[in-house]
Amino acid sequence: MSLAxxxxxxxxxxxxxxxxxxxxxxxxxxxxxxAVVIDANAEVGGCWYSTRYPGxxxxxxSILYSYSFDEAIQQEWVWKDRFSLQEDIAAYCAFVADRLxxxxxxxxxxxxxxLDWDEKSRQxxxxxxxxxxxxxxxxxxxxGALSVPILPSIEGIDDFAGxxxxxxxxxxxxxxxxxRDVAIIGTGSSGAQIAIEAARTARSxxxxxxxxxxVLELQNRALGEGELSEIKRNYKGVRRRAMAEGAGMVFSRLxxxxxxxxxxxELEAEMERAWQEGxxxxxxxxxxxMTNRAGNxxxxxxxxxxxxxxxxxxxxxxRVTPTTRYGAKRLVIANNYYDIFNRENVDAxxxxxTPIVRIRPDGIETTxxxxxxxxxILATGYDAGTGPLKHIHCHGVGGQDLNAALAAKPSAYxxxxxxxxxxxxxxxxxxxxxxxxxCVVAIEQHVDFISECLDYMRAHAVTRxxxxxxxxxxxxxxxxxxxxxxxxxDIDTWYNGANVEGKPKAFMFFAGGLPAYEQKLCQVVNxxxxxxxxx
Ligand code: NA7
Numbered sequence: 001m002s003l004a005x006x007x008x009x010x011x012x013x014x015x016x017x018x019x020x021x022x023x024x025x026x027x028x029x030x031x032x033x034x035a036v037v038i039d040a041n042a043e044v045g046g047c048w049y050s051t052r053y054p055g056x057x058x059x060x061x062s063i064l065y066s067y068s069f070d071e072a073i074q075q076e077w078v079w080k081d082r083f084s085l086q087e088d089i090a091a092y093c094a095f096v097a098d099r100l101x102x103x104x105x106x107x108x109x110x111x112x113x114x115l116d117w118d119e120k121s122r123q124x125x126x127x128x129x130x131x132x133x134x135x136x137x138x139x140x141x142x143x144g145a146l147s148v149p150i151l152p153s154i155e156g157i158d159d160f161a162g163x164x165x166x167x168x169x170x171x172x173x174x175x176x177x178x179x180r181d182v183a184i185i186g187t188g189s190s191g192a193q194i195a196i197e198a199a200r201t202a203r204s205x206x207x208x209x210x211x212x213x214x215v216l217e218l219q220n221r222a223l224g225e226g227e228l229s230e231i232k233r234n235y236k237g238v239r240r241r242a243m244a245e246g247a248g249m250v251f252s253r254l255x256x257x258x259x260x261x262x263x264x265x266e267l268e269a270e271m272e273r274a275w276q277e278g279x280x281x282x283x284x285x286x287x288x289x290m291t292n293r294a295g296n297x298x299x300x301x302x303x304x305x306x307x308x309x310x311x312x313x314x315x316x317x318x319r320v321t322p323t324t325r326y327g328a329k330r331l332v333i334a335n336n337y338y339d340i341f342n343r344e345n346v347d348a349x350x351x352x353x354t355p356i357v358r359i360r361p362d363g364i365e366t367t368x369x370x371x372x373x374x375x376x377i378l379a380t381g382y383d384a385g386t387g388p389l390k391h392i393h394c395h396g397v398g399g400q401d402l403n404a405a406l407a408a409k410p411s412a413y414x415x416x417x418x419x420x421x422x423x424x425x426x427x428x429x430x431x432x433x434x435x436x437x438x439c440v441v442a443i444e445q446h447v448d449f450i451s452e453c454l455d456y457m458r459a460h461a462v463t464r465x466x467x468x469x470x471x472x473x474x475x476x477x478x479x480x481x482x483x484x485x486x487x488x489x490d491i492d493t494w495y496n497g498a499n500v501e502g503k504p505k506a507f508m509f510f511a512g513g514l515p516a517y518e519q520k521l522c523q524v525v526n527x528x529x530x531x532x533x534x535x
Contacts, residue, residue, distance in 0.1 A: 020447060030451075042109055044106065059279055143426075146388075149378075185378055203345060217336075248441030283299070396424070433510050
């Protein structure tokens with residue numbers, strides 16, 4: 001593919017052509033701004049284009065994990081499944097790019113190497129790895145939260161002689177596990193989804209668990225034509241309902257009551273109903289899943305009983321039964337996950353009981369036994385939130401380094417801007433609802449805010465915006481205060497930075513829900529961008 005040439009100057013440079021970058025480009029054009037998107041991939045879609053392991057499926061409903069801003073697009077696109085496969089989401093992004101003619105302003109196959117602020121001209125200089133430089137008044141980092149993989153350091157791993165890959169860097173040619181001896185290290189969403197695929201065809205599958213996950217039922221199914229038309233008839237209403245919910249999703253019913261308000265029989269019935277509805281309904285139906293630890297234990301126990309009813313072999317059942325705090329880690333939601341452990345070719349290791357001694361060229365040796373492996377899958381997660389920014393050398397006022405600032409404290413005012421980095425917006429950055437909600441809703445919320453802000457600045461002849469240091473600090477504290485009142489800080493997770501060595505333990509997102517966050521954004525705008533310094 002030939003690369004569109006970059007001009008010397010734009011009003012706005014957008015880094016990343018995923019959901020956020022695509023929408024930001026569309027909004028910038030509507031404002032009459034001259035904008036360009038730069039993306040390292042060869043196509044739009046961001047992580048939905050670049051992450052392609054077999055079985056990758058979104059755990060937010062298709063009808064809501066999609067743009068709401070264009071009525072014609074949402075009426076025209078036909079979703080196949082209640083929860084979409086990666087290939088369908090990637091196809092949707094390509095369709096949107098076609099419809100809005102976005103590609104002519106996207107420079108693909110190009111990585112941004114550095115961003116440097118020039119105080120005198122109040123402009124950013126963007127340098128690409130190819131050596132091109134571009135100047136712009138504004139930069140929007142639409143780089144996503146989960147794209148930089150973490151590779152585990154396990155003794156002997158470098159000597160492994162079989163095929164080995166991280167889920168985020170999946171080779172296109174590997175689509176089948178037929179006849180292979182597969183081990184999957186990691187049991188977040190990626191590990192669980194691949195395990196379901198691999199179990200069907202692998203000669204043997206070993207699921208290596210460091211923390212044994214709670215896996216909820218996705219309840220995926222094909223979307224009937226009538227069902228989709230019904231939703232489309234009132235799409236606006238469905239979107240409004242999603243926006244009003246904390247996580248940007250819609251359920252047929254939420255109890256909206258405390259777990260303590262139920263008798264044991266009623267609670268059992270409510271949990272079963274929510275389990276059958278699928279996805280995260282079991283967590284969302286109660287008002288206090290994340291704050292009422294005794295109540296939270298009752299949900300954990302309900303899932304343990306589901307495991308007990310699903311896995312016949314008592315030894316395997318013991319190994320896949322979770323014991324940690326429910327809901328503190330990102331929920332894993334998949335179709336019939338526990339059933340795979342009834343297959344003779346599938347086993348699980350619980351590292352808490354039988355740790356890995358070393359990886360050998362032909363398998364995994366634990367303190368208990370040796371597992372032959374020729375395909376080693378690293379489903380070991382991401383340097384979340386701040387990780388994607390680490391690959392860009394970003395220097396703000398006085399040469400200060402954005403990554404050094406984020407390494408010290410993952411803080412951005414409203415998750416949008418960091419002090420010392422004027423005119424640089426981050427979509428779904430640290431301190432925003434981001435991955436705690438339906439990310440597409442969170443992205444639209446941010447892009448709308450940024451676009452309105454750019455329009456305001458132009459109308460008021462403002463050429464520089466940056467957050468106030470005290471307001472940024474107060475927001476960081478607020479995010480951590482909210483998380484501290486919940487189970488989210490009870491254990492080490494990628495939400496609180498604990499999965500990356502050397503990362504400060506701090507809560508990286510806003511856990512107060514989308515409506516509260518939206519209210520805050522509105523207040524800030526109504527008060528003339530309170531918390532921001534405009535010049
Ligand atoms: P996650 O959710 O971060 O899961 C990573 C898994 O890998 C998790 O089970 C980790 O155990 C495990 N892990 C990480 N390092 C190791 C080592 N060294 N040894 C053993 N196990 C390890 O990543 P996913 O890709 O599954 O999902 C990320 C998100 O992407 C997902 O939630 C969706 O939003 C999309 P741990 O739990 O830390 O003990």
